Amino acid sequence: MRKLKITLSLLLLISISSCDEFLSETPDNRTQIDTPEKIAELLVNAYPKGSYMEFAETMSDNVFDSGDPSFFEPNNTQNYNWEMNEAVDTDSQANYWDACYNAIAHANKALQAIEELGTPTNLLPLKGEALMARAYAHFMLVTFWSERYNPATAKTDLGIPYVLKPEEVLLEKYKRNSMAEVFAYLESDIEEGLLYVRNDYSQPKFHFNENAAKAFATRFYIVKGDWERVIQLSEELAANPDGKLRDYTSYLALDFNTRVRVYGDATQETNLLITSAQSWYERSFYQNRFQLTGARQDEVVGFSTNLFNKDWNFQILSYNGQITVFVPKFDEYFKYTNPNAGIGNGYVSQVLLSNNEFYLNRIEALVMENRFAEANTAMQYILSTLTDSFDPATDVVTEELIIDKYPVIENEYTPFYELTDKQKSYIKAIAQIRRVDFIHEGIRWFDIKRFGLEVKHDIYNQPTIVLAKNDKRRALQIPLHASSNGIEKNPR
Known part of the structure; x- marks a missing residue:
């Protein structure tokens, strides 16, 4: 996927063999997601399937120049120079952006299905997982693509689009929420999610179980300063x-x-x-x-x-x-x-x-x-x-x-x-x-x-490059396909 929006029809493009049975190309023809089992299947994909580790690590002070000219990977060089990746393939910045918004789309569809079923008590654990998964993906996005959180400037600092519902049109246009808005949404999702998450999974460590939810919440709150x-x-x-x-x-x-x-x-x-x-x-x-x-x-x-x-x-x-x-x-x-x-x-x-x-x-x-x-x-x-x-x-x-x-x-x-x-x-x-x-x-x-x-x-054989404290490159540049679709770029 190379668009910020994830429509219901486009969910088919994600590799979800088990979900293919109840997601189809058009909203009018798809099978309804109307059972706990179907919602649980959907939530399997509410976690980013891409990785941030290579580009995050390479931008840090843990990485140095080996001086070996036989090794040359463009993304690796661009990450080391704090540049936007030109490629959009596996392990790239843009790939992780898309992976996060794909995850959010699945979480939102699950939340919508739970609401349409009247939010019965037996679905509250799934609601908790969906809320935590939605918060996690948004938190990772704002961590990479925005400036660091500062409550003194949060009302005017650019955050990322916080998507709260499934999309109903092919080319949805989004504005970036402020950092204050993003953090308010994050806290709301996290605190409500903490109320509902449970450990009742056959493989709990692949889901937002109770301890994972608490651990993620502390990651959020040390950034917020609570x-x-x-x-x-x-x-x-x-x-x-x-x-x-x-x-x-x-x-x-x-x-x-x-x-x-x-x-x-x-x-x-x-x-x-x-x-x-x-x-x-x-x-x-x-x-x-x-x-x-x-x-x-x-x-x-x-x-x-x-x-x-x-x-x-x-x-x-x-x-x-x-x-x-x-x-x-x-x-x-x-x-x-x-x-x-x-x-x-x-x-x-x-x-x-x-x-x-x-x-x-x-x-x-x-x-x-x-x-x-x-x-x-x-x-x-x-x-x-x-x-x-x-x-x-x-x-x-x-x-x-x-x-x-x-x-x-x-x-x-x-x-x-x-x-x-x-x-x-x-x-x-x-x-x-x-x-x-x-x-x-x-x-x-x-x-x-x-x-x-x-x-x-x-x-x-080149001058040392420095990422100063207030360097704008600390916020990754918005991927080209997203900015082309109307998402405001980060200043440079």
Whole structure:
């Protein structure tokens, strides 16, 4: 799909073999979506089937120039230069834009069907899932294609079109909602969705189950700055985190093929929401010039970035003689569309929400509420899972250690809200843990935007390029096919 709008007839263009039985080309002829089973089938596709991880990661300060001219992928180069992708294929910016609005279309159709059936009690869990899925896709869109949220300017800042109902015409025209409007819609969808979501799925980790919904809500509220709500939502996890965070130690005994499969598997307690995205991301570590490099890896995942000056508790593998390095996280499943011609699509299991992120969001909220003793305890717990040879007798998180390890640098972390010097050191420490824990997963870009972090990208034999704090390129340019259909472009 290369249009912002998703009409009911165009839903057929999405690969939904099970839904083909009740979606047809014209509204007058289609089978009614009038049972819980049909609504549930529709919601399977209310999650983006594209991936943001490659372009988000490449824009961040986790990626460097390998200097290998034999590797050249246009999207990779454009992402590294903070440019709009010219291509609209798999893993591109435009592909993810379309994937999000496709997901929203399915969520809205499900919500419409539930309303037409009178919203009976037995459909409330499906309504909750649809609301959370709609909010998630819109949140990801506004995160990438708008400036960072700032309540002081939100009424005039450009958001993205927040689509609340299925489309009834082929070429629907949309205006961009303001950031204030988008965040109000997001909060409404999230809070209502939280009331209804349940865990009654045969495969709950492929749906917005209760914990996934709470984790996503905390991602939203740390951006909005509602620390009390983050703490409230994460109380259950905080009360008993044992065994719920990622067990990196167990991965070390696994062979490579098992390790990349297990990372994104539903059997892992930390994984709350998983999707099988159409993506070639697993291949990018062997094909892209701009990657985490052996020469610069210590700046991101070296022992000096650990609070206790110890190695992190995962294996970093190398390719082409340490020119590029990576943490094994992604396993591609290749599905043939034409076996005789050897043609098909790659799919990668990707973790969209996890207990690790959920827990770190809580720690950040505790810091912002000046509950430093609780933050220390929680930070020590997650570091115990991430640190090689962790010793609880000596590896103790204290205010003095954090302030010494992460001194305040003037004008470095600049969110829209004020930070004390102590909070600045703590936030920097938390951001570093998040940076390491989610290496390759694009999460670092979220922190770069909301904290206003400057990014420098070196290019071999060329001047360093800089993404300054207020650089307009922090908001991706609206895809060409969407702006051609009337969506206002971002200023440049």
